[in-house]
Amino acid sequence: MKVTVFNGSPAGPNSATQVIADAxxxxxxxxxxxxQTVYLRDCHIGHCRGCFACWFKTPGLCVQHDNMADLLELYNTSDIVCFGTPVYTWNMTAYLKNFVDRLTPLKCPTIQEDHGHFDLEDAQAKTQRFVVLANCGFPGEKNFEVLRAAMACCNPSLEIYRNCGRLLKMQKPDVQEKVNEWLKAVEAAGAEMASGQDVSAETQTALEMPLMAVPDYVKILGMG
Structure with a gap:
């Protein structure tokens, strides 16, 4: 069993996203x-050129010679692929979006339709399961709506969306106590999935626990 996190945070290993990923x-x-964690900010990944050579001229191979070839191999050989990102302007970061765009060689130019949604067929059947690990510095759940819609395309087995994300790295003892309680649930989810199970209802409920009341969080940020 191989579990890989592709972390799209510009803060890399020092990110709140990685706090979730580590658990x-x-x-x-x-x-x-x-x-394994891959910090996408440290990878040389060019932007997709939209030339479609990876479909028609050299199927499965991009014309660009950068780190993406090795990352595609890691992606394909992982049993669980985790997309990690903070919410930046409603959606995933540019680092993660660029990586996702460069997954294009894994498709083939055959259009398929699913209830009015059109996409390309996978060049080979996916065997991995997908997990979303995301945090947002704002309170509430509404700020994850765009990201949820984007990630629905990979049919994730688990989505962990952590609002009040600034608390994940805050050193106040009372805050850390609550954060650590929540991270234990994240850890349990990782163990359950790596064991080939679905995440239990008990763990899923724990993943949805609030860390702090909205007025208190806004106050602690000094942004009220």
Whole structure:
């Protein structure tokens, strides 16, 4: 079992996104999984040129010679692929979006339709499961709506959306106590998925726990 996080945060290993990823990977490792994080900010990934050579001229191969070839191999050989990102202007970061755009060689130029939604067929059947790990510095759930819609395209097995995300790295003892309680649920989710299970109802409920009341969070940020 191989579990890989593709972290699209510009803050890389120092990001709140990685706080979530570390907990998930810790749980996965406890179940015997091989784990890895790729910090996309540190990778050389050019923008997709829209030339479609990877479909018609050199199927499965991009004309650009950068880090993406190795990342595609890692993506394809992972049993669980985690997309990690903070919410930037309603959606995933540019680092993660660029990476997702460069997954184009995994498609083939055959159009398929599903209830009015048109897409391209996969060049080969996906065997991995997908997880979304995201945080937002604002309170509430509405700020994840665009990201949820975008990520629905990969049919994720698990989505972890953490509002009040600034609390994840806050050092106040009372805050950290609540954050650590929540991270234990993230860890449990990683262990369950790496064991080949679905995330239990109990764990899913724990993942949705609030960290702080909205007025208190706004006050602690000094942005009220």
């Amino acid at each position: 998930f990977l810790k749980g996965a490792a406890s179940a015997g999984a091989e784990t």
